Amino acid sequence: MSLAKDIKSILVNEQQIKEICERLGKEITNDYKSKERPIMIGLLKGCVPFLSDLARHIDLPIEIEYMDVSSYHGGISSSGDVKIRKDMNTSVAGRDILIAEDIVDTGRTLDTIVKLLKHRGAKSVEIVTLLDKPAGRVIPFEPKYVGVTIPKEFVVGYGLDYEEIYRNLPYVGILKPEIYTK
Ligand SMILES: O=P(O)(O)OC[C@H]1O[C@H](OP(=O)(O)OP(=O)(O)O)[C@H](O)[C@@H]1O
Numbered sequence: 001m002s003l004a005k006d007i008k009s010i011l012v013n014e015q016q017i018k019e020i021c022e023r024l025g026k027e028i029t030n031d032y033k034s035k036e037r038p039i040m041i042g043l044l045k046g047c048v049p050f051l052s053d054l055a056r057h058i059d060l061p062i063e064i065e066y067m068d069v070s071s072y073h074g075g076i077s078s079s080g081d082v083k084i085r086k087d088m089n090t091s092v093a094g095r096d097i098l099i100a101e102d103i104v105d106t107g108r109t110l111d112t113i114v115k116l117l118k119h120r121g122a123k124s125v126e127i128v129t130l131l132d133k134p135a136g137r138v139i140p141f142e143p144k145y146v147g148v149t150i151p152k153e154f155v156v157g158y159g160l161d162y163e164e165i166y167r168n169l170p171y172v173g174i175l176k177p178e179i180y181t182k
């Protein structure tokens, strides 16, 4: 059964993703070159393909950690309740942190996690996201590094799921509404 048949249109294709990772990797390499062993924290599960591709374009000694965070418990809207399902093991106190995300939508996930990491004593906390959906915000939030700004559509692929499916599509596409309205 093909996954592609459920996609209305491709929003960010494989070539565009490649170019975004190269561009952001160069920018981050330049901005973080004088910082001591920054920690890139991926927010599972959606971050996986993006973090993996982006990190290979960062030419610096960085550490990579993960936190498993979720607020979308099935369906296409945020529950508003950001749950940490698995925390990281390393202390962030005094460290420069770069959070890697697949998407910033309502802003709830990142607002919660940035506040938490600052409360734990991180020296700096910045965000790199593949997708930014500013029209979805319910909390003001501006990620520092953005791959591409997208319209207010529910998207899947390249890490992003609908009910845990579609994360393995190699591109980002708009899901046909009949998939989530049926
Ligand atoms: O800006 P927001 O409205 O908070 O949405 C962004 C979050 O939503 C998705 O995660 P989700 O909760 O679906 O978990 P997942 O990464 O495991 O799919 C995505 O990976 C972001 O973390």
Ligand SMILES: Nc1nc2[nH]cnc2c(=O)[nH]1
Pocket: 072, 103, 104, 105, 106, 153, 154, 155, 156, 160, 161, 162
């Ligand atoms: N799959 C998916 N997850 C999200 N989390 C927040 N916005 C989105 C979205 O558009 N698609």
